Amino acid sequence: MIVAGLGFSSTAKLDSLRAAFDRARNGQRVDALATVADKDGHPALVEFASAIALPLHFVAPADLAGQRTLTCSNRSRANYGTGSVAEASALAVAGSGARLTSPRQISDDRLATCAIAIGGQT
Known part of the structure; x- marks a missing residue:
């Protein structure tokens, strides 16, 4: 499975998420x-997932901390114990043996990030 992990500010808009994605x-x-569970119900996220017709998975904050990321945001590290919510969410949902195919990318307005992970091949 190929998963797009999203990290974003509470002020992010649909265009922020789309640009990072x-x-x-x-x-x-x-x-x-995929994204952290505390973003459940965010209006831009709901609208974005609906617009691109993809299932949305939520990751418990504690499950993000164990994921090794390629990039590091000080805010993500302080709030969630991981260098990147986008990368950690993508990896967590893609499953065991997952790897990033695209590290965290940032929207032009700097309100959203996205990373892509592919699940481990068995």
């Missing part, structure tokens, strides 16, 4: 979206 995806097929 498009930058990270770079034409790659994506099967699902």
